[in-house]
Amino acid sequence: MFKSKKLFTFMFLLILSVFALAACGGSDEDSGDDASSSEGKSTLETLKANDKIVWGVKNDTKLFGLKNPSNGEIEGFDVDMAKAITEIILGDASKVEFKEVTSKTRIPMLNNGEIDAIIATMTITEERKQEVDFSDVYFEAGQSLLVEKGSDIQSIDDITADTKVIAVKGSTSAINIREKAPDAQVLEFENYAEAFTALKAGQGDTLTTDNAILYGMASEDSNFELVGDIFTDEPYGIAMKKGSDDFVQAVNDALAELKENGKYDEIYSKWLNF
The missing domain is CATH 3.40.190.10 (Periplasmic binding protein-like II)
Structure with a gap:
């Protein structure tokens, strides 16, 4: 009788161990798959998977990014450029989200993931190039x-x-x-x-x-x-996270297309024909 109890206890513990190992193995495998699928995506692939681009824009800068008090919409040259670029990259100008940035907050918000790109009267400088990647110049100011x-x-x-x-x-x-x-x-x-x-x-x-x-x-x-x-000289650029090479290329391609097809001139004349 004593031996039977010992045998039963041993078999019970053995079965529990097998189930525990199987569960651990499955958990590791699943988490590994999730990690690899997340880490393996480029910036552009992630944006396309999210089906949206979150742009950091000014809310207080007339002609470039200003909140219209009558409808609450952000309007301006930068806003329309963001929509046009999004339409080329994602196929639909409405796949945008705008978040307010200031000159002080825009780079921190980009680097902590609150926004995907900055289009906010941002001058390209060598110092800023150490923190972000820039597109080609999209507007020349002074x-x-x-x-x-x-x-x-x-x-x-x-x-x-x-x-x-x-x-x-x-x-x-x-x-x-x-x-x-x-x-x-x-x-x-x-x-x-x-x-x-x-x-x-x-x-x-x-x-x-x-x-x-x-x-x-x-x-x-x-x-x-x-x-x-x-x-x-104040050349404006669109800022993206460091290492977002495919996204930068996509934005540059979009800018080139907008200038070639006349859409850039259309947006420019709408807001900046002074």
Whole structure:
């Protein structure tokens, strides 16, 4: 009787061990398959599988990316370019999602996976190339100055140590103005809406950023105007995560197609024909 109990216990434990090993083996195999299927996909393959591209755009930059208060939609040159590129890559312009970015937040949001690409008046620089991959240039801008009409400031040469220059945090404009006018007092704001509001409130003497953005501000308020020549080159690019070679190539191919078929000129004329 004792031997029978021992034999039964042994057989029971043996069966449990077999089931446990089988379960572990199946779990490892399944997780391995999932990992390989996820890690094996390129950026472009992942986007096509998701059937959507999430774009980081400005919400406060007239002509490029501005939220329309009447319908809540983001509108502008960058927005229409994102839709056109998405249509070429995914076959449908509606397969887009837009998330608001600022000059300060856009790269962190890209690198933490909140967005797939940035199209937000972003200048291509060597420093930024260390953090992201850029497309070909899709818009050529240049930094300028916005002042109230009648201002003594008519060019970069008129900026002195007494001049308060308004800029946006995280922008190349804030860096450039310190190089071009090192004695100036630079006041940085979170976004372009806050910066323009500060200029209109008299908190600064001039606002500096890319001329295309300043034209949008001037069109909102006829009391302000652009002065002087541009004093930098600001080539805009679309930013993607480092290593997204296939996605970068797809975007560059789309840009080339849009310029060849006339769609680029159509979008440009719609927003930037000033």
